[in-house]
Amino acid sequence: MPIITDDKEYKGVWCYGEVRHGNLVPTIYELIHVAKGLNETLKEDVSAVLIGHGVSDKAQDLIDHGADKVYVMDDPIFENFVDEIYTQAFTELILKEKPNKLLLPASTIGRSFASRVAVTSNTGITADSTEMAVDADTRVLRATRPAFGGNLMATIVCKKHRPEMVTVRPMSFPRAEKQDGRQGQIIQVPVDASQWKQRTKFVKFEVNQEDVQDIATAEVIVSGGRGVGNAKGFEAVHDLAKLLGGAVGASRAAVDAGWIEYRHQVGLTGRTVRPKLYVAAGISGQIQHLAGMGSSDVIVALNKDPEAPMMKLATLSVEGDLFELLQATIKEINRRRG
Ligand SMILES: Cc1cc2nc3c(=O)[nH]c(=O)nc-3n(C[C@H](O)[C@H](O)[C@H](O)COP(=O)(O)OP(=O)(O)OC[C@H]3O[C@@H](n4cnc5c(N)ncnc54)[C@H](O)[C@@H]3O)c2cc1C
Numbered sequence: 001m002p003i004i005t006d007d008k009e010y011k012g013v014w015c016y017g018e019v020r021h022g023n024l025v026p027t028i029y030e031l032i033h034v035a036k037g038l039n040e041t042l043k044e045d046v047s048a049v050l051i052g053h054g055v056s057d058k059a060q061d062l063i064d065h066g067a068d069k070v071y072v073m074d075d076p077i078f079e080n081f082v083d084e085i086y087t088q089a090f091t092e093l094i095l096k097e098k099p100n101k102l103l104l105p106a107s108t109i110g111r112s113f114a115s116r117v118a119v120t121s122n123t124g125i126t127a128d129s130t131e132m133a134v135d136a137d138t139r140v141l142r143a144t145r146p147a148f149g150g151n152l153m154a155t156i157v158c159k160k161h162r163p164e165m166v167t168v169r170p171m172s173f174p175r176a177e178k179q180d181g182r183q184g185q186i187i188q189v190p191v192d193a194s195q196w197k198q199r200t201k202f203v204k205f206e207v208n209q210e211d212v213q214d215i216a217t218a219e220v221i222v223s224g225g226r227g228v229g230n231a232k233g234f235e236a237v238h239d240l241a242k243l244l245g246g247a248v249g250a251s252r253a254a255v256d257a258g259w260i261e262y263r264h265q266v267g268l269t270g271r272t273v274r275p276k277l278y279v280a281a282g283i284s285g286q287i288q289h290l291a292g293m294g295s296s297d298v299i300v301a302l303n304k305d306p307e308a309p310m311m312k313l314a315t316l317s318v319e320g321d322l323f324e325l326l327q328a329t330i331k332e333i334n335r336r337r338g
Pocket of ligand 1: 034048051151203224225226227228250251252253254265266267268269270271281282283285286287288289292302303304305308320321322
């Protein structure tokens, strides 16, 4: 594919709708929200792309959330996500339809998929973006992401190749709102896999057998920090999270100390979360932690230091020993539930 100096034949902002085990991953609504924002400058169409098996019935929902068009590739070959197959399908569609900007979720699948699609479409990609804007004169996308371990924010542009691709960090943006009955176009894309190459195959999917949720999607997160003291100290955090049907989060200090795995880390170099309730137990509330959870609806801080930044930020700040407070909360919930 040639280097693009004139992007006028590339039009529209596309959002990839990831489907996992037959369900649409809600990050697509965040992507549509971002796309609509970019479109205020671009004034082109916002489209969504669905690839999967039995996914056609999800197209109208994406229109209701703000997509003008939905491209659907619905075929048994897409039953399970396999990078090579999905990449060939998506690349063919991109080369044919020529979108201008392309947003994908920075999920585990999205990261792997997007980088392959960028290579096969011969274009550039900014990974894990948390901020995006379009330059009004050049129509170039400016995608910002944390760089050098979060020590600086880098704004990246892709000047000469199209589409400009970005993976968007889940939970970094609000979701597009639903408007029932919106009009849009659903385009069923014919699937011809006869020329596609496949060297890997899907074997099986094993669900992580944890009794608490993943922080990425949980509506309640109970997080522990250095104040928890050691790995055993996380048991009380875990007990409350389990009781509330939520997830266990952690500060980087706790993760770096080896008390809990990295996938629980909230913050600039961890994950961004936006739960309805975030309980911060023994977390001081440094800026890098707040960057990952500051948009939570309700924040409860449990800390023995009333001057800790988290205590100032929280909706409800409780001063005291976190273990005593967690145990008292668990006891009270159990009492009320009988
Ligand atoms: C580039 C960069 C990226 C970073 N990314 C992240 C990130 O993604 N996420 C992240 O969390 N941090 C990140 N950090 C680290 C961040 O700056 C802080 O060091 C870290 O968040 C501190 O964790 P903490 O609040 O658990 O520990 P501390 O700051 O040590 O706070 C511990 C708190 O526990 C309280 N406490 C202690 N004992 C008790 C008790 N018994 N009961 C009640 N309260 C108690 C204390 O009063 C204190 O407020 C990053 C730093 C840098 C430089």
